[in-house]
Amino acid sequence: MFSAPLPPDVSKRLQRIVDSVPDLGPESRVMDAREQYGTSSSLGNDPGMRTWVGDVESVPAYQGPFDAAFFNAVFGNVYDQRETLLRAALLLRPGGHIVVSHPEGKAWHERLHAEDPEMVPHVLPDEPELQRLTADLPLRIRSFQNNRNLYLALLQVPPAYLIQGRPLELEGEVVAGFGRGSSKMGVPTANIAPGPLAAKLEGLPLGVYFGWAQLDAGTDEPEEDSEVHKMAMNIGRRPSIEDGTDVTVEVHILHSFAAADFRSKRLRVVVGGFIRPEMRFGSLDELIARIKADVGIAKAQLDLPEHQLCKAHEMFVRNR
Numbered sequence: 001m002f003s004a005p006l007p008p009d010v011s012k013r014l015q016r017i018v019d020s021v022p023d024l025g026p027e028s029r030v031m032d033a034r035e036q037y038g039t040s041s042s043l044g045n046d047p048g049m050r051t052w053v054g055d056v057e058s059v060p061a062y063q064g065p066f067d068a069a070f071f072n073a074v075f076g077n078v079y080d081q082r083e084t085l086l087r088a089a090l091l092l093r094p095g096g097h098i099v100v101s102h103p104e105g106k107a108w109h110e111r112l113h114a115e116d117p118e119m120v121p122h123v124l125p126d127e128p129e130l131q132r133l134t135a136d137l138p139l140r141i142r143s144f145q146n147n148r149n150l151y152l153a154l155l156q157v158p159p160a161y162l163i164q165g166r167p168l169e170l171e172g173e174v175v176a177g178f179g180r181g182s183s184k185m186g187v188p189t190a191n192i193a194p195g196p197l198a199a200k201l202e203g204l205p206l207g208v209y210f211g212w213a214q215l216d217a218g219t220d221e222p223e224e225d226s227e228v229h230k231m232a233m234n235i236g237r238r239p240s241i242e243d244g245t246d247v248t249v250e251v252h253i254l255h256s257f258a259a260a261d262f263r264s265k266r267l268r269v270v271v272g273g274f275i276r277p278e279m280r281f282g283s284l285d286e287l288i289a290r291i292k293a294d295v296g297i298a299k300a301q302l303d304l305p306e307h308q309l310c311k312a313h314e315m316f317v318r319n320r
């Protein structure tokens, strides 16, 4: 963004921008804008770097999940700021960070916007505007600095999902859904009867969650089928499929059960984290690709030490 020589102290402020993300290290996966890395190649021109050309709103899910996404000196140039944050949030792992920054500050950037509103359609959001942009997104504002020569907003996807300090527990009978999970998507989802859960579901954001599940498989079934397994769960209205509008609770358990069908058995789940809000996809293929990415995120997240606690939840132990 700057021609040489760099304005004084810019590199120092760029360092502060990078340092604003906690736990960033050599193993981290980071999404950043292209200008930094020269020409692209479909193979990637560096073993640690992948270049992809396109609008930030259409970065494919398989490029993620990232630990952090940087929008340094570009957030005024994007087409739609809210959509950009939503798409970036979807590419992050739970607990991942988004940095929106400018090393010359908001006022300086406003001149670019005034000079060329076509190239720079937006100003950098002040704090209330950023709050408005992220109000219905799975993002929290962790810090916000708007100094004369440094604009630095740090946003985070919540690392875990707690209600009043406790993980969410759900329990119910597995009922028949629409019969599409396995046949159309290749991802079977055990539907839990939503009626009795109504009070717990009220006010819960619709979307995809991850956590642990335990089925009462019965004594005729292999013992491991009744153990606690990883799961990814959708709570929503399934807007990409033309079915009804009632909220359904669907759990994909990352385990291969001896019985192909366990409808009418009891299923218990403990929710550890939120992956993404419910959204409408352009095609069934897009939806399936995203579901596979969601399952991958769930699988990886549940290996982290902070999620082992939920696995040993009293609700599971009691029923062992």
Ligand code: ADP
Pocket (backbone or CB within 6 Å): 174, 175, 176, 177, 178, 179, 180, 181, 182, 183, 187, 188, 189, 190, 191, 251, 252, 253, 254, 255, 256, 257, 259, 260, 261, 262, 263
């Ligand atoms: P439905 O629309 O009736 O829910 P699905 O195609 O989504 O049908 O398949 C879900 C059913 O598949 C569950 O009710 C359960 O009986 C069975 N099933 C088998 N393995 C799994 C699994 N690993 N996770 C979830 N459900 C599974």
Ligand code: MG
Pocket (backbone or CB within 6 Å): 177, 178, 179, 180, 181, 188, 189, 190, 191, 250
């Ligand atoms: Mg189902």
